[in-house]
Each structure stands twice: as structure tokens, then as C-alpha cells.
Amino acid sequence: MTRSRLSRGLVTLFAASVVVGLGLVAGPRMATAAAEGKPAPEYIQLSGAAKAALHRPDPGLFPDANTVVIGIHRDGNWLSNATTKNLSDRGFFVIGVNPRSDNNEAKAAPWENNALDLAQAVRYARAMPGVEHVVLYGASGGGPTTTFYQAVAENGSAYCKDPQRLVKCEGSGFDNFPPVDGIITQDSHPGNTINSVRSISGGVRNDKKLLNRYDTDPMVDRKLDPFNPANGYAEDGNTHYSQAFIDAYSKAQSGRMNKLIDEAEKLLAKAEAKGDDDAPFVMPMMDNARLPQIDLGIDHSTVKPAKLLKDDGTIEDRYPVESVRVQSLEPGDESGFSSTMMLTAKSFLSVRAIRSTNSLDGIEWCTSNNSVMCALQSVHVPLLVTAMGGHYFVRDAEQFYDMAASQDKDFYVIEGATHGGTGCTACSAVTGQSYANAQKNMYNLMANWLNERFAKKPATPATHP
Numbered sequence: 001m002t003r004s005r006l007s008r009g010l011v012t013l014f015a016a017s018v019v020v021g022l023g024l025v026a027g028p029r030m031a032t033a034a035a036e037g038k039p040a041p042e043y044i045q046l047s048g049a050a051k052a053a054l055h056r057p058d059p060g061l062f063p064d065a066n067t068v069v070i071g072i073h074r075d076g077n078w079l080s081n082a083t084t085k086n087l088s089d090r091g092f093f094v095i096g097v098n099p100r101s102d103n104n105e106a107k108a109a110p111w112e113n114n115a116l117d118l119a120q121a122v123r124y125a126r127a128m129p130g131v132e133h134v135v136l137y138g139a140s141g142g143g144p145t146t147t148f149y150q151a152v153a154e155n156g157s158a159y160c161k162d163p164q165r166l167v168k169c170e171g172s173g174f175d176n177f178p179p180v181d182g183i184i185t186q187d188s189h190p191g192n193t194i195n196s197v198r199s200i201s202g203g204v205r206n207d208k209k210l211l212n213r214y215d216t217d218p219m220v221d222r223k224l225d226p227f228n229p230a231n232g233y234a235e236d237g238n239t240h241y242s243q244a245f246i247d248a249y250s251k252a253q254s255g256r257m258n259k260l261i262d263e264a265e266k267l268l269a270k271a272e273a274k275g276d277d278d279a280p281f282v283m284p285m286m287d288n289a290r291l292p293q294i295d296l297g298i299d300h301s302t303v304k305p306a307k308l309l310k311d312d313g314t315i316e317d318r319y320p321v322e323s324v325r326v327q328s329l330e331p332g333d334e335s336g337f338s339s340t341m342m343l344t345a346k347s348f349l350s351v352r353a354i355r356s357t358n359s360l361d362g363i364e365w366c367t368s369n370n371s372v373m374c375a376l377q378s379v380h381v382p383l384l385v386t387a388m389g390g391h392y393f394v395r396d397a398e399q400f401y402d403m404a405a406s407q408d409k410d411f412y413v414i415e416g417a418t419h420g421g422t423g424c425t426a427c428s429a430v431t432g433q434s435y436a437n438a439q440k441n442m443y444n445l446m447a448n449w450l451n452e453r454f455a456k457k458p459a460t461p462a463t464h465p
Contacts, residue, residue, distance in 0.1 A: 039058075041055050044095070049099075049100040052079070053095070057088050057089070057092060065093060066131060066133060067133040067454045068134050069087050070180075071094065073139070073140065074145055074192065086443040087447065091451075093131065095124070099145075110169070111167075111347075111369070112167070118136075137184045143185045152169070153177035154179055157169060164364075167369065185386065187386065187417075189393055190371065193370045193371060197363065200289060202255075203252065204218045204219065207263070220285070226249070226294060249291060250360045260353070268345040280343075283341055299396075301321055311437045323390065324431050326390075326427055376405065387411075388421060389417055390435065398411065415438065
């Protein structure tokens with residue numbers, strides 16, 4: 001079904017039900033001030049290239065801490081992430097994990113192996129004295145990693161060896177993942193693969209010659225050029241693409257990705273036939289070409305009522321919940337809109353490739369393991385989905401919530417928050433509203449959610465006749 005285009009000027013049709021003021025929640029586990037007795041982080045060397053850091057809460061403030069939150073990305077540094085401080089300040093053990101591919105995407109091939117490193121951290125957490133619960137935390141690229149892990153933990157290696165996957169997990173290490181007790185996602189993207197098909201330039205017409213180095217410059221169809229004024233582009237920032245252009249561009253993105261998948265599979269087969277385990281795969285105009293970066297009307301809001309965590313700490317049931325994001329690509333930045341990616345055939349297929357017919361709503365979710373939409377259909381533990389209201393994953397997060405098999409699940413949009421969770425100052429300049437409390441509100445929300453499910457409850461007093 002063709003996605004209807006949501007205008008940036010969409011009018012709020014319903015706003016009601018202020019539920020709770022998170023800044024007013026009482027209780028010792030909600031202490032957020034820096035604690036003098038908080039221990040220093042402890043470095044953990046996992047096997048292989050993986051490593052981690054344990055952040056403990058202040059034992060004086062939180063003597064009954066019993067829950068470990070484990071955060072991981074794909075190639076980012078999580079040893080000292082903002083979450084490690086903010087959630088440990090609120091009474092939780094936090095382990096930040098750097099998998100084998102930290103700071104090097106090419107080392108992420110196959111991407112599935114990062115879950116082997118996460119499994120080490122889960123086992124470490126389970127063995128910690130006093131720990132009763134382990135929860136995974138997936139921010140941005142950590143969302144695909146954590147949801148994939150739990151899908152395998154609940155369903156075994158059959159999940160990641162499904163015949164429809166372009167790349168399947170290998171070896172016996174995926175057969176005994178210890179499951180966790182819950183998952184939190186913070187503005188997770190839907191998958192590196194899904195991001196990639198939505199970020200690939202749809203107008204390139206000579207990929208095969210580029211791959212074989214017959215050509216050096218990509219040939220771009222002007223009818224599929226997002227910077228062509230005839231297609232709706234406006235240098236003043238008020239770009240509005242027609243639905244016809246959005247549909248044509250999205251289909252072209254999928255067509256190009258499908259062809260690149262075919263070429264990568266042929267290239268890898270030739271390399272393996274010669275005794276090599278991989279081959280270079282360098283492609284121009286393959287990243288950052290997202291239409292929503294220019295046209296703010298694309299995926300502008302939720303399509304159902306959702307909960308908006310406002311800057312004053314209250315929660316409003318609203319329809320729709322709109323993103324307040326601003327254009328993230330300025331006039332003159334066209335050269336960076338479709339940057340070159342330097343990968344290998346194996347890393348491309350594992351981290352960047354997924355089949356589709358339309359990059360917006362025609363994606364075959366389970367042709368890749370690197371897909372939150374696929375994983376959450378096989379995950380049943382409690383789930384908290386959060387989207388940042390100053391970014392462009394609001395609609396994706398709503399789909400996570402809708403597609404998740406978990407019975408205990410919830411979804412919030414953090415008003416005016418950037419992808420990293422802080423208040424969006426550029427958004428404030430446009431809306432005239434302050435989003436200074438976005439990060440604090442987000443972590444208070446997460447702490448409340450964790451406490452409601454996993455905090456150690458006082459024993460029931462004995463009764464006497």
C-alpha cells in the first residue's frame with residue numbers, strides 16, 4: 001500500500017489525558033544527584049576483541065540494586081556513554097559493551113557475530129552477586145543488535161539461519177544465548193540494512209560498470225535527482241516532493257539495492273572460488289540520501305495516538321505525535337548527500353543489504369538479521385520503545401511497538417529530543433519551545449519503567465493471630 005504523505009503543517013486532532021509528571025515521582029531509587037559514594041567504572045575484558053565497562057550505583061543510596069542494564073551499539077563506543085552515568089545514577093548497574101567491530105564497520109562482517117560478544121556480557125551480568133534481572137538497552141544501531149540477540153535467545157539459532165536471510169549466522173555459538181528480562185530502545189533505527197536502502201541514491205544508473213571500474217563517475221537520472229527543482233526541491237528549505245516523486249525515488253532505491261545485492265553475491269562467490277574469504281566493495285552515492293532529511297513532511301508523525309513525554313515532565317496522549325525535527329541538510333550540501341562507502345562484499349551483505357520493492361513501505365523485513373521489525377515479531381519479553389521527537393525515527397518506533405510480540409510493551413515520544421536524547425536547540429529556534437529537560441525526562445521514564453517491573457519489592461510483613 002502506498003504511504004500517504006504527511007504534511008509538516010499537520011494539525012493536532014486530539015490531545016488529552018495528562019497521565020503523570022515524571023519530575024515529581026518520589027522514592028529513593030529515583031535519586032538523580034551525583035552520589036559521593038558511587039564507585040568508579042570497572043573495565044571488563046571479554047574474550048576476543050570485545051570489552052566492556054561496569055558502572056555501579058551508589059551502594060549507600062541503592063543497597064537493593066538488583067538489575068543490570070546492558071548497552072551496546074554496532075561500532076560505537078559504549079564504555080562511557082551518557083546512559084551508563086544516567087541509569088547508574090538512578091540505581092541500576094549498567095554495563096557498556098564495545099563489540100569486536102567497534103569503530104570499524106568492515107570488521108562487523110558477519111554482523112551477527114556481535115551478538116556473541118553481547119552474550120558474554122549477559123553471562124557476566126547473570127553471575128554478579130545480587131543480580132536478579134538483566135535488561136538490554138539499544139540506542140540507535142544498538143536496537144538491531146539487542147533485538148536480534150533476544151530473538152535468537154528465545155528461538156535458538158534457527159531464527160538467524162532462516163533460509164530467507166541473505167546472510168545467516170554461522171557456528172554453534174548461537175545455540176545457547178541466555179535470554180534477558182526486558183529490552184529498552186532509545187531512538188533505535190529500524191536496522192542498518194533498512195537505513196541503507198533508504199539512504200542509497202536512487203538515481204544512479206551505472207552500478208555494474210562502477211563495480212568493475214569501467215566508469216569512475218556515477219550517472220544520475222535527473223528525473224530521480226532530489227536536488228532537481230522540477231522534483232520539488234527548494235533552496236530556501238521549503239522542499240515538498242510530490243507523492244509521485246517519492247514513490248518513484250523509493251522504488252528506485254529498492255531496485256538499486258536489489259541489483260547491488262546480486263552483484264555482491266556474485267563477487268563474493270568468485271572470491272571464495274579463488275580461495276579468498278572476501279572482496280572489496282566500494283560504492284559511490286550509497287549513503288545519507290534520505291528524502292526525510294530534506295522534505296520534513298515525509299514520515300512526519302505517528303499514524304495512531306501515542307504518548308508524548310513533554311518537556312515539563314507530563315505525558316500527553318496525543319494524535320498524532322509529530323516530530324519537530326528541522327531540515328538536517330542545508331542548501332549547498334548536495335555533495336555530501338550521497339557519500340561513498342568503502343566496504344567488502346561480505347560486510348555489505350551482512351550490515352547493509354535487505355530486499356525490498358519500495359524503501360519506505362515495501363521492505364521484506366526478514367531477508368536480513370539486521371532488522372528490528374523482523375526481530376521484534378519473535379521477542380516476547382517486556383519492551384519499552386522510545387523515539388526522539390526532534391529526529392526522524394518516530395514512525396519507525398511506532399512500527400516497532402505495533403509489530404512486537406511482547407504483551408507487556410509501551411511506546412513514548414520524547415518531546416524535542418535529538419537522536420542522542422538531549423534537547424534540540426535548533427528545533428527550539430523554530431517552535432519557540434524549550435526542550436531543555438528532554439534527557440532528564442527520558443531517563444526518569446526509563447527508571448520508572450524498570451522499577452515497576454524489576455525493583456526489589458519489600459517483603460510482606462508476617463501476620464499474627
